Amino acid sequence: MNALIEARGVSRQFVVGQRLFAAKPVIRAVIDVDLTVLSGEVLGIVGESGSGKSTLGKMLLGLIAPDRGTIRMAGEDLTAIERRTLARLIQPVFQDPYSSLNPRKRVAAIVALPLAVLGIGSAKERRARATAMLERVGLPARDAEVYPSELSGGQRQRVAIARALIVGPKIVLLDEPTSALDVSVQSQILNLLLDLRNDLGLTYVFISHNLAVVEHVATRVAVMYLGRIVEAADREAIFLNPRHPYTRALLDSVLTPEPGLGVPDTGLGLAFPNPLDPPAGCAFHPRCPEAGPRCRIEVPRVLREAGLVACHLYDGGTSAA
Numbered sequence: 075m076n077a078l079i080e081a082r083g084v085s086r087q088f089v090v091g092q093r094l095f096a097a098k099p100v101i102r103a104v105i106d107v108d109l110t111v112l113s114g115e116v117l118g119i120v121g122e123s124g125s126g127k128s129t130l131g132k133m134l135l136g137l138i139a140p141d142r143g144t145i146r147m148a149g150e151d152l153t154a155i156e157r158r159t160l161a162r163l164i165q166p167v168f169q170d171p172y173s174s175l176n177p178r179k180r181v182a183a184i185v186a187l188p189l190a191v192l193g194i195g196s197a198k199e200r201r202a203r204a205t206a207m208l209e210r211v212g213l214p215a216r217d218a219e220v221y222p223s224e225l226s227g228g229q230r231q232r233v234a235i236a237r238a239l240i241v242g243p244k245i246v247l248l249d250e251p252t253s254a255l256d257v258s259v260q261s262q263i264l265n266l267l268l269d270l271r272n273d274l275g276l277t278y279v280f281i282s283h284n285l286a287v288v289e290h291v292a293t294r295v296a297v298m299y300l301g302r303i304v305e306a307a308d309r310e311a312i313f314l315n316p317r318h319p320y321t322r323a324l325l326d327s328v329l330t331p332e333p334g335l336g337v338p339d340t341g342l343g344l345a346f347p348n349p350l351d352p353p354a355g356c357a358f359h360p361r362c363p364e365a366g367p368r369c370r371i372e373v374p375r376v377l378r379e380a381g382l383v384a385c386h387l388y389d390g391g392t393s394a395a
């Protein structure tokens with residue numbers, strides 16, 4: 075399998091608020107992330123609200139630029155890839171099927187629009203392709219003529235998926251694609267996504283709060299905490315043999331099903347830290363049941379011996395200083 079995405083040392087911070095004479099407050103949303111996505115895999119990215127998942131996703135989509143580091147897509151530097159070429163490499167599906175579809179356009183026109191933007195086919199051909207794609211995602215022909223407001227949340231998300239797939243991308247970046255949907259509809263959409271991946275040979279980057287969802291769809295999982303990837307491994311390893319204490323805590327907890335609802339109850343006793351003033355050393359140490367003196371001082375290296383884990387427990391076998 076070849077690498078479709080290779081991110082190396084990718085960081086992005088945001089300056090928030092204004093201070094006249096003091097340093098401006100900065101949120102380090104993504105810190106020194108290395109990520110490889112192989113052709114055909116479904117990489118799940120999990121972590122609490124504010125851990126940097128969407129910021130990382132937007133950088134992979136080329137929607138925002140990293141402050142540091144490089145992203146290569148299909149072997150080419152992302153910044154050198156022409157917009158139209160990038161559109162055929164990676165397409166997004168976002169959480170909110172209500173706000174992401176133009177309310178004044180009919181469904182067929184919404185789905186055909188990316189083809190028009192890329193100058194593909196005649197109007198008639200674009201329309202035929204849109205109708206066929208709508209059918210492929212489980213929407214009957216009559217739905218092609220309605221407005222998004224006439225559809226349910228699940229149907230709208232099918233439209234968003236059809237729009238993402240119409241240009242034939244290699245990668246689809248799904249950012250909480252089912253989080254706004256009823257539970258019964260969620261599983262229909264997840265199964266549709268898995269079918270499409272098999273039929274069309276797609277690669278997914280699948281961002282979600284919900285570990286049950288990630289377990290259902292992902293082949294590999296990356297766990298983010300305060301901007302860093304703290305563990306990444308094959309799905310089985312993450313769910314059967316989690317190594318990082320944060321991954322274990324996530325598995326023990328019930329995660330909030332919706333983003334933006336704040337901190338899930340991780341059962342760790344302490345609140346999510348202030349991203350403007352993150353803890354020194356390992357950012358997880360104030361909540362970590364295994365933290366030792368070393369964790370308060372030293373940022374853990376990313377260890378790559380078996381899977382990937384950033385924790386002092388596996389670096390010399392001790393969290394002691």
Ligand SMILES: Nc1ncnc2c1ncn2[C@@H]1O[C@H](COP(=O)(O)OP(=O)(O)OP(=O)(O)O)[C@@H](O)[C@H]1O
Pocket residue numbers: 088089090101102103121122123124125126127128129130283333334335349
């Ligand atoms: N445009 C921005 N301006 C300022 N801060 C931002 C901006 N975008 C993100 N952030 C901050 O960066 C951090 C990471 O945000 P991000 O949206 O990437 O997290 P997330 O893991 O996607 O969270 P959620 O699960 O809630 O969607 C947060 O502290 C957030 O407040």
Ligand SMILES: [Mg+2]
Pocket residue numbers: 127128129333
């Ligand atoms: Mg997000």
